[in-house]
Amino acid sequence: MESSEISRIVHEVLASRGLVGSAPAIPSAEVAHVSGKTGRAAVLAEPRKLEIREFPLREIGPKEILVRVEACGVCGTDVHCYKSDPFGLTPNVLGHEGTGEVLQVGAEVKMDSVGKPVKVGDKVVTSLMETSPDCLIAKYNPAKANLSDDLKVYGLLPDEPNNHFNGYFGEYLIIRPGSSFFVVNDMSVELRCLIEPAAVVCHALERAKSCGGNKLNFRSRVVVQGCGPIGLLMIAVLRTQGVNNIIALDGNSDRLELARSLGADELINYKEYSGIDEIADKVKLLTKGLGAHWGFQVTGVPVAHANLYKLIRRGGGICEVGHFVDGGECAINPHRDICAKEITLVGSWVYNSFEYPNAYHFLQRAERIGLPVTSLITHKFPLERIEEAFQVNLRQEGVKVLVEV
Known part of the structure; x- marks a missing residue:
């Protein structure tokens, strides 16, 4: 009988007893049937x-x-x-x-x-x-x-x-x-x-944290725009990092409720407002009249990116996470939206391999704190x-x- 056949039989016996992986390696490769x-x-x-x-x-x-x-x-x-x-x-x-x-x-x-x-x-x-x-x-x-x-x-x-x-x-x-x-x-x-999408949000968080004095911390007020899978994980990773004031913005009431369970403190359904100016007024009401310190754009919709500038305070920051394919262009006002506010703008593109361990520990931490x-x-x-x-x-x-x- 060939050694590979012996290895197969041994592995099947071990598997039947719940001991898969205990079989000794054979010279050419470790083999399961x-x-x-x-x-x-x-x-x-x-x-x-x-x-x-x-x-x-x-x-x-x-x-x-x-x-x-x-x-x-x-x-x-x-x-x-x-x-x-x-x-x-x-x-x-x-x-x-x-x-x-x-x-x-x-x-x-x-x-x-x-x-x-x-x-x-x-x-x-x-x-x-x-x-x-x-x-x-x-x-x-x-x-x-x-x-x-x-x-x-x-x-x-x-x-x-x-x-x-x-x-x-x-x-x-x-x-x-x-x-x-x-x-x-x-x-x-x-x-x-969920490890792969979690690596996306871990990378986005590190991109935002890399911006010098414009830090994310316990007192930061943050808007997450878009409550799809990445946006929801973005809320969860912010919560595990100790951010205590998170505003979730979306047009789907079920996803907004899920955002609450994952760490969002305030929910804004944009369908209940007449436009971006009313939404901006609501965000200012929730942020001492100034706007959010940081915004994470996670929709993949160009006009949503343009709107996000209206929700950020002077000296604040934006991390663009949502555009992994070319969704088109949008119009912003460089003076009002960026220069006059001294906005810090960073992009986030997928992740690096070394961020997978971070994603792994983030998900474990999220479960431990009840998210x-x-x-x-x-x-x-x-x-x-x-x-x-x-x-x-x-x-x-x-x-x-x-x-x-």
């Missing part, structure tokens, strides 16, 4: 057309990991790709807010990106992939590697002839050399699926109903939609 040689994946064949296809599952290399996907959140970026393929990736497998269980570990892979040992049965998430050695941004300023033109993330990769498992909307994912990944065994699958972060997940669909999952997201029903594999 993979049923069959193929796997399903949801392919975005063209805009607005998702197809479940069966693909061969190739052998992994010595620096790779094979993951059985458990679930993945539907991100706004996925929806933009679904609608119009703005990055020119089709056909491809989307899904980057995912997590899964390790099935095989290449012989040269010993630990994750923070030094935790990795083995079969571990639960993992992935972050950014290594940029090209030719990228001068990443070479001379690694802390800004997120600005590289060569930035790569699983779920936003083109299809490859020898590997179709490049996104989490499939049964498997192959983690390739140069990828950052993290073992997160002590989290529920729902919480693991129901997993309540963001309002819908779950199996892989074969992924088209329905996307339609629910497009209709903005609920908040975070999860695809379970």
